[in-house]
Amino acid sequence: MNDHLFNIKRILSIIFGTLLISIAINGIFVPNKLLSGGVTGIAILFHFIFNFKVSLVVLILNIPLFIIGSFFLKKTYLSYSVFGMIMLSLWLELTSSLIIHTNNILSILVIGGFLYGAGIGIIFKSDGSTGGIDIIAKIVNKYFSINMATVTFFINNFIILLSIFLFGVDIAVTTISTMFIGSRITNFVVDGINHKRTLFIITDSEHYEAISNHIIQNVHRGVTVIPAIGAYTTRPKYILYTTVGLREVAKVKQLILKHDPNAFMTVSETAQVIGKGKGFLHLDTD
Secondary structure (H helix, E strand, O other), rough: OHHHHHHHHHHHHHHHHHHHHHHHHHHHHOOOOOOHHHHHHHHHHHHHOOOOOOOHHHHHHHHHHHHHOOOOOOOOHHHHHHHHHHHHHHHHHHOOOOOOOOOOOHHHHHHHHHHHHHHHHHHHHHOOOOOOHHHHHHHHHHOOOOOOOHHHHHHHHHHHHHHHHOOOOHHHHHHHHHHHHHHHHHHHHHOOOOOOOEEEEEOOOOOHHHHHHHHHHHHHHOEEEEEEEEOOOOOOEEEEOOOOOHHHHHHHHHHHHOOOOOEEEEEEEEEOOOOOOOEEEEEOOO
16 A cells, blocks of 8 residues: 555656656746756757757657666666656646746746756655656666766766857856756755764763763664774774764764763764654655
8 A cells, every 4th residue: 555655656746846847948948048957958959959849859869768778777767767758748848838937047047946956856756757868877877886976967068068069158157057056956855954964973982881872862863883993092992873963963062072072073964864763764665
């Protein structure tokens, strides 16, 4: 039953996300000669040069990518990607006459970036896809261990260079700015505002129990104790691993100063924490 509900949630997320992307493309990008990333960016470019329909080009360009992907990627991922691609093409066609009228460059950046980034974020959060360069990036990542973001970055850079050549620096800069805002909105939708901090606390055998117990009792966070040895002193050490909220970092610092002023602590920003815990994301089992 849970899998069924989750599938419906994923499908609805893809439908709504592709709608927002289509509104951004037809309402903001196309009227203002802006490009987006990936296959949609290439489709918009073809529209500007040859006056082809963006929806049709998205569909045509994705077909060979899905054929290639069928040999390398999981069928479940491809199925949702095909659905996402079809919905994106459909929404692009249905919203083709939509124009959001604005001449203000700031409005163009904010509205375009917000709609596009929110759409991508909603799809990513539901583990969906619209195909395109995601398929290429996944294949390259799977067989060559190159980060998907790196592959996407180089492809998008190529699109930006074409934009500079065809439409000039000003349009290219506006495109880059819109893509940047879109990426920040995507991260916000996927990760939320409740970012956590991961702490590594190195202390000795006399203090690790008191520190870990106080974190559990006063901060109400779990702690993992990892035995270690100091390389310089060769003395036994203990590493306390825990993840806390941003406002709880100061409280943990005070606890450490109270018990072991000589302890060593590092604080790392953590975008997502999935699993059991206060304010953590639930682990989906689909």
